[in-house]
Amino acid sequence: MKTKKPTLFNKYGREELEKEIQNESFKRITVSLYRYVDIKNPQIFRDELFTKWIELNVRGRIYIAHEGINAQFSVPEPNWEKFTRSLEDYDYLKDVPLKIAVEDDGKSFLKLTIKVRKKILADGMDDNSYDTSNVGKHLTASEWNKYMDDPNTIVVDVRNHYEHEIGHFKGALCAESDTFREDLPKIKEKLKGNEDKKILLYCTGGIRCEKTSAFLRHEGFQDVNQLHGGIIDYARQIDKEGLESKFIGKNFVFDERRGERISDDIISSCHQCGEPCDDHTNCEYLDCNMLFIQCSNCKEEHEGCCSEECKTIIKLPIEEQQKIRAEREKKGLMGYKKSLRPKKITKN
Known part of the structure; x- marks a missing residue:
C-alpha cells in the first residue's frame, strides 16, 4: 500500500480560511525571521518546512533561495515549543533570531505559503554589487538613540515611501521608492558626498538593512551602522529598558494587520478627505x-x-x-x- 504524500500547498479559498481563523479558540504568535546562508537545495528545504509547519498549523509567507530564508508567519501558542524545536532540526535555522510582533490580533496571515525564489529579497542588483558577509555594525536601541542625537549622523529609512508615510524615525532620509529594488541606487545618490559620515540604517525587521549596509560598504562608505532587529525589536527594547522612543507613528507590516502602533502620533492623513489617519x-x-x-x-x-x-x-x-x-x-x-x-x- 502506497503512503499518501502530504499536500505541499494551500488548497482553500480566502473566505474559508477567514472563517477558520475567526473560529480558532487559541492565541497566535506573529513572528518574523531571516538569515543569509548558503542553502544547497532550496526546493527540498522548502518542501520539508511546508510538511513540518503545516502540521503545526503555521500560517505565513516564506521565501527561500540559495542565499537564505526570509519569513513572516504566525504560530498557534500551544504549538510554540514544537515550532521552536523544529528550527533546531536545520543548521540553516539554528539559533536564528526571532522578531515577535509588537501588536498582534492573531489574524496576521490566513494561509501558509512557502516559495522558492532567485533571491529572498529582490534588490535589482548584480550579486557582485555587495557582499552580505561584510555588513555594517549592528546597534542596540540604546546605541541607536545615542547616535541619533549626534548632528553629524545621517539616518536613512530603507523602506518604501508608503511605509515611511505612516511612521518613521525623526529626521530620517527616505528614498521615496515603491519597491526595495529602487532603493539602493536612490540611497547612494542621496548620500553622495557623505562617505565619511556616520550612517544609520533602519527597516522593519533588519533584512533590508543587511543588503543596504553591504552595498554602501562596497561603495566606499566607511561608518555604516544598522538597527539590530529593525523597528520591531527597537520597540521591544525601548519598552523593556524604559528608553525614549525616537520612532513616531506606526510600523507598516506586510500582512493582514497592515501596521503595528509604536507611538500614539498620527503623522499621515486620509488620501480622500485629508483627516488625520494612518490606516x-x-x-x-x-x-x-x-x-x-x-x-x-x-x-x-x-x-x-x-x-x-x-x-x-x-x-x-x-x-x-x-x-x-x-x-x-x-x-x-x-x-x-x-x-x-x-x-x-x-x-x-
Missing part, C-alpha cells in the same frame, strides 16, 4: 487593488474603494466586470503598482 487599505475593486490611506468615514462612504470609478465597477454584473478587465488587459493596464497611487485621492 492603509487595498481598494475593494480587486483589479485595482491600490494601496492607500483611508479613514473609517471614507471607507464607509466609498465602500472601501479608492475612487468613484472603482466603486461603480464593483456594483456591475460579473460579466461587465470581466469585459472591463479584458479591455484593461488589452491596453496593458493590468498589474498592481503602488506608484500609480496619487499623493492625494480626491472625491469625484
Whole structure:
C-alpha cells in the first residue's frame, strides 16, 4: 500500500480560511525571521518546512533561495515549543533570531505559503554589487538613540515611501521608492558626498538593512551602522529598558494587520478627505487593488474603494466586470503598482 504524500500547498479559498481563523479558540504568535546562508537545495528545504509547519498549523509567507530564508508567519501558542524545536532540526535555522510582533490580533496571515525564489529579497542588483558577509555594525536601541542625537549622523529609512508615510524615525532620509529594488541606487545618490559620515540604517525587521549596509560598504562608505532587529525589536527594547522612543507613528507590516502602533502620533492623513489617519487599505475593486490611506468615514462612504470609478465597477454584473478587465488587459493596464497611487485621492 502506497503512503499518501502530504499536500505541499494551500488548497482553500480566502473566505474559508477567514472563517477558520475567526473560529480558532487559541492565541497566535506573529513572528518574523531571516538569515543569509548558503542553502544547497532550496526546493527540498522548502518542501520539508511546508510538511513540518503545516502540521503545526503555521500560517505565513516564506521565501527561500540559495542565499537564505526570509519569513513572516504566525504560530498557534500551544504549538510554540514544537515550532521552536523544529528550527533546531536545520543548521540553516539554528539559533536564528526571532522578531515577535509588537501588536498582534492573531489574524496576521490566513494561509501558509512557502516559495522558492532567485533571491529572498529582490534588490535589482548584480550579486557582485555587495557582499552580505561584510555588513555594517549592528546597534542596540540604546546605541541607536545615542547616535541619533549626534548632528553629524545621517539616518536613512530603507523602506518604501508608503511605509515611511505612516511612521518613521525623526529626521530620517527616505528614498521615496515603491519597491526595495529602487532603493539602493536612490540611497547612494542621496548620500553622495557623505562617505565619511556616520550612517544609520533602519527597516522593519533588519533584512533590508543587511543588503543596504553591504552595498554602501562596497561603495566606499566607511561608518555604516544598522538597527539590530529593525523597528520591531527597537520597540521591544525601548519598552523593556524604559528608553525614549525616537520612532513616531506606526510600523507598516506586510500582512493582514497592515501596521503595528509604536507611538500614539498620527503623522499621515486620509488620501480622500485629508483627516488625520494612518490606516492603509487595498481598494475593494480587486483589479485595482491600490494601496492607500483611508479613514473609517471614507471607507464607509466609498465602500472601501479608492475612487468613484472603482466603486461603480464593483456594483456591475460579473460579466461587465470581466469585459472591463479584458479591455484593461488589452491596453496593458493590468498589474498592481503602488506608484500609480496619487499623493492625494480626491472625491469625484
